Amino acid sequence: MKTEGGRFSRGFKAALLETMVKTPAVEPAPRAGSTSAGSAASAGKFDTSFETLPAYQAFRTQRAVADALHLNFPFYRVHDAMAGARSVIAGQPVVNFASYDYLGLNGHPDITAAVIEATKTWGTSVSASRITAGERDFHRQLERALADIYEADDALVFVSGHATAISTVAALLGPKDLILHDSLIHNCVVVGAQLSGATRRPFPHNDLAGLEAMLAATRDKFERVMIITEGLFSMDGDGPDLARLVDIKDRFDCWLMVDEAHSVGVLGATGRGIAEQAGIDPRRVDIWLGTLSKTLVSCGGYVAGSRPLIDFLKLAAPGMVYSVGMPAPAALAALTAIEIMRREPARVARLQANGQLFLRLAREAGLDVGTSAGYAVTPVIIGDSLRTVLLAERLLKRGINAFPIVPPGVPEKSARLRFFISSEHTEAEIRAAVAATAEEVAGVEREGISLGTIAKLMIKRAT
Template identity: 45%
Template sequence: MSGKALIENGHPYFVPTDSLEDASSQWPQGYLSFSHYDYLGLSHHPAVTAAAKGAIDRHGTGVGASRLVGGERLAHRALENDLANFIGVGGVLSIISGYLTNVSIINHVLGPKDLLIMDDLAHNSIVIGSKTGKFATLTYAHNDLEDLARILEAEAGNYGRVLIATEGLFSMDGDITDLPRLLEIKESHDAWLLLDEAHSFGVLGATGAGLCEHFDIDPGRIELIIGTLSKSFAASGGFICSSAEVIEWLRFTLAGFVFSVGLSPATVAGAHEALNMLRREPERVTRLRANSRYFLSRARATGLNTGTAVGEAVIPVLFDTPEQCVFVAEALMQSGIYAPPVIHVGVPKDLPRIRFFLSASHTEADIDRVIAKVAEARAASTRAPDRISAE
């Protein structure tokens, strides 16, 4: 199946990427994906896939019920304990969906007398979580912690609990939160913090332990840290990090856990082996960082707009119009590079972009190839704007 045939369905989404992989030989340099967040290059690693297959052979394909009512497997607690040890927190609770994790926890810890203050570019799961309860909600300008401080100064005294929600590494912009300043503000107002590290674990810090390791900060200073297994850990599902006491309370009370099925044996085993490999091979984080910095420097040297990205796994390239963005994405597809456009969902309408996910498995040649193609297509779009609009 060609890139052209795939886009002729009217849009560049829901592309069956296994078909692209199967058709790799049609492109001189093969098929190349920058659309998947396999940051450490572990999703096809023989040790990870073998662990998942072995778990299916021993335990079957599912766990059959929620862990509270149907029992759990030893592997569930083993993964959670090792994640807690790796991140440096008191405990971890894994949940069937990363998205569900934020949606569930915010409503669970806040009540009618409480206030949620979130970064205005926080992930949609936080936004939806903010709408599920009867608490008040405010936003502060993206990464503007002085704006947050002003809001807290004016509003914190009017509420019981105050929860600040933000991301560690922002999934659409590739920038990070100034955690030392954020904790200073939080603690001076006796607020709580929910830090979404979905894109941080396996990426930030010398060993991939996240934003706290990046800034050399004790993660115990953060009330709730949210992670996912679908990125660096090459599986699916989410998890909550907190003190051991809070995690034990959540095991019996959090609706998103109590009323959802437990992670499948294959998911647990694959994610656990990915975690083990990260701990054994921290050089994967180093390689990912080198690739990310190389992509950022090459993109900027070519005149591409990468916004506020810091060069850590997620790097957007911004375009002038949605039409130009789609045009470049289609040109990439025609050359065997899959990186779909983001033009309305999850980003401001005036900031269309292609979001590139870097991996430890990418090479500098891969990066040079994609940068050259983006620059070529962007130049072509500026020479023929009328044709782009018509398309």
């Protein structure tokens, strides 16, 4: 990409415009005339082309811009190695900051052996929902281990982390209820809230004074109220004041759900999550939610809490009743990961040290890390989506894989590179990644590329 004085050259702008011109908008298919009155037929009257979907049109434009900038599209990029602190992309070894194998357990020999044995004994599927013929003892073993993390009565595992939240929220609440969730809560909670039929109101991120004011104004208008937050937010790397949250939920007679997808194995001296870190009795939280795909290097999700809660979900959560039970390889992988986490707390300590090192170096380099607390997730906030994708591409060429997060994954003008930190990253790798990121951020800023630049070219194309 050639620039003139740090700005785009006329030749580059002309090439970009030409590429976009060669990517015309897809016109809706011609519509046939209206059918006669009373006729049930409507063939050709309505547009059934997927190509005319607005989101698809936006996708085509994004691809055109990426092609003009000689960028490889960053989504669905194939990795040729096991997920972890290092990977291989298109034959190039990279230091990987895009996978959430926080404790470096993926491929651990104990887990691999457990999965092989489980497959030999139980096969690859239980071939039924658990409520019918799919129940196995390994389900109960894993659920007891998860419940133990929270000193809970029981736990329940689902085959999908996303569906865990959807099913739980939708099953517990209805039209007479209220859901108050952090504005940056994960999509799975939002979808579950929508399906429940309950009133849904977000409160500003980690603003517990705002939450308290909302409860004071509305609590008596609803039967049940659920407050939902995350132990460690996946895009910002910060978390809530749990002690204050449990006090609020007690005073206003609410349920409190905490999503620990990114905080189990990350927070607390032994990786038991935000309750351990905050010194709070985990039984004061009504519903613990989590996934098995991050620290526990498997697939699926879980809920932990009181026995009545778990008994209810076994009969009422759609993702449990109407879905196949978790297969043995996934269950034994997660169970063995929990056992390793318990016996090797040094992995948690190493992860936390690496996270703090990355955060300190990034701040010293003048990078915008937002409100990150410096554990397993630290963003480098760029703002402009196109600059963020460019940065990810340039870092990849330097052997550093950090994924660009752009809207709708984050709010407009807050696009970022997200760095997942692992216990297995070395100090040298972390220092090199921060230094390279700072250099590339400065370079992209000098060049002046932005979505605004592209918007002007699009206007020129239209006229």
